[in-house]
Amino acid sequence: MSKLSRRQFNTKLTKGVGAATIAASLPINCIVANPMEKKKLGIALVGLGGYSTYQLAPALQDTEHCYLAGIVTGTPAKEQVWSDNYGIPKKNIYNYGNFDEIANNEDIDIVYVVLPNSMHADFSIRAAKAGKHVICEKPMAMNVAECDAIIDACKDAGVKLGMGYRLHSEPYTQEVKRLVKEKTFGKVNYVTAEAAYRSLGSPNQWRLDKKLSGGGALVNMGVYAIQSLIYGTGENPISVSAQEFSTRPKYFKETDETITAQFEFESGVVGNMMTSHNIRANRLFGSCERGWYELDPASTYIPLAGRTSNGELNFEQESQQKLQMDDFAKHILFDTPNLAPGEMGKRDMMIIAAIYASIKNGGAKQSLNFEPSYGFGG
Numbered sequence: 001m002s003k004l005s006r007r008q009f010n011t012k013l014t015k016g017v018g019a020a021t022i023a024a025s026l027p028i029n030c031i032v033a034n035p036m037e038k039k040k041l042g043i044a045l046v047g048l049g050g051y052s053t054y055q056l057a058p059a060l061q062d063t064e065h066c067y068l069a070g071i072v073t074g075t076p077a078k079e080q081v082w083s084d085n086y087g088i089p090k091k092n093i094y095n096y097g098n099f100d101e102i103a104n105n106e107d108i109d110i111v112y113v114v115l116p117n118s119m120h121a122d123f124s125i126r127a128a129k130a131g132k133h134v135i136c137e138k139p140m141a142m143n144v145a146e147c148d149a150i151i152d153a154c155k156d157a158g159v160k161l162g163m164g165y166r167l168h169s170e171p172y173t174q175e176v177k178r179l180v181k182e183k184t185f186g187k188v189n190y191v192t193a194e195a196a197y198r199s200l201g202s203p204n205q206w207r208l209d210k211k212l213s214g215g216g217a218l219v220n221m222g223v224y225a226i227q228s229l230i231y232g233t234g235e236n237p238i239s240v241s242a243q244e245f246s247t248r249p250k251y252f253k254e255t256d257e258t259i260t261a262q263f264e265f266e267s268g269v270v271g272n273m274m275t276s277h278n279i280r281a282n283r284l285f286g287s288c289e290r291g292w293y294e295l296d297p298a299s300t301y302i303p304l305a306g307r308t309s310n311g312e313l314n315f316e317q318e319s320q321q322k323l324q325m326d327d328f329a330k331h332i333l334f335d336t337p338n339l340a341p342g343e344m345g346k347r348d349m350m351i352i353a354a355i356y357a358s359i360k361n362g363g364a365k366q367s368l369n370f371e372p373s374y375g376f377g378g
């Protein structure tokens with residue numbers, strides 16, 4: 001294959017761009033390439049709630065390296081609707097009871113767990129045992145032990161594990177990571193992150209039910225603020241102190257409403273975060289030796305916006321979910337870095353546990369002990 005590498009050739013085949021012309025001009029043995037390289041990976045979404053319906057399934061219509069191959073739902077009425085909307089064959093539709101039979105389905109390469117948090121570990125582990133690669137939504141699980149169980153199950157089964165942390169594939173976030181890594185503005189001195197919205201929905205929603213959610217604002221939006229602080233400094237924190245605020249106790253009966261926390265980092269960066277189910281805020285700001293960066297909003301779906309002390313940032317706006325799922329598929333197909341590995345989800349769960357422990361102990365500082373590279377993706 002002289003002018004085209006095998007990968008370029010396969011990419012063109014996958015996209016159907018000029019495949020016939022190219023194939024006609026190549027010796028026959030060049031066409032028989034590694035089938036894994038040609039294939040789009042099949043994803044099965046488990047849980048067809050708001051996120052699957054309005055973000056993931058539409059994004060999967062545009063992905064280049066994966067596609068919506070199957071669904072797993074506990075609501076029979078959704079089966080026909082999704083089958084009609086997305087041309088999903090009956091054999092690729094499962095419920096929570098017969099889910100394990102997915103092991104025999106060659107159309108499904110990746111299981112994407114998009115269920116209430118209390119169900120993440122069970123379905124991620126079952127998916128791994130079925131021999132499928134796993135994407136697990138945030139927060140990874142209910143506690144650190146469950147995170148370990150998911151990581152171990154994926155290792156034992158030899159399958160890949162990625163978190164649904166879409167921002168690692170998003171260009172504004174990637175730019176912040178680059179600015180920090182390359183020390184464009186010198187050392188980072190201070191980072192503050194806010195990830196919060198005002199919840200006015202049904203008080204019976206699962207997010208307010210601790211048995212299903214595992215916590216309140218912290219496990220839901222707080223994960224974004226924790227993530228922001230870490231990629232905004234390029235470091236894992238070494239300690240955290242936290243406070244909880246409650247103004248609507250009748251609505252937030254079981255779960256935290258608003259939490260603030262302060263972090264220390266090895267290099268001396270001071271970190272600050274706020275997360276809430278009662279306040280609207282969405283921002284990441286970093287003050288550095290010779291300048292600053294800011295994303296506002298920093299973690300909404302689209303569009304993010306940002307600026308630095310050098311001026312406005314301006315990147316193409318694309319579906320973050322499309323970019324995220326393609327990045328995970330490329331990790332499987334082409335061994336590119338896993339941008340959000342399971343260890344990253346576990347690290348964040350350890351920080352969440354430390355924040356709750358600090359609150360329980362009147363704001364006492366909790367030590368955190370990570371290897372410097374622990375949890376970082378590519």
Ligand code: NAD
Pocket residue numbers: 047048049050051052074075114115116117137138139164165166206212220
């Ligand atoms: P949702 O409430 O809209 O959907 C939940 C789905 O789970 C529904 O299809 C529901 O039928 C099903 N379900 C099964 N058992 C249930 C039970 N016992 N109680 C309630 N629902 C049950 O939730 P969502 O917004 O789609 O969130 C699902 C997961 O995705 C959560 O873990 C959430 O944190 C995560 N999420 C991530 C992002 C992101 O940007 N990465 C965005 C939204 C949600």
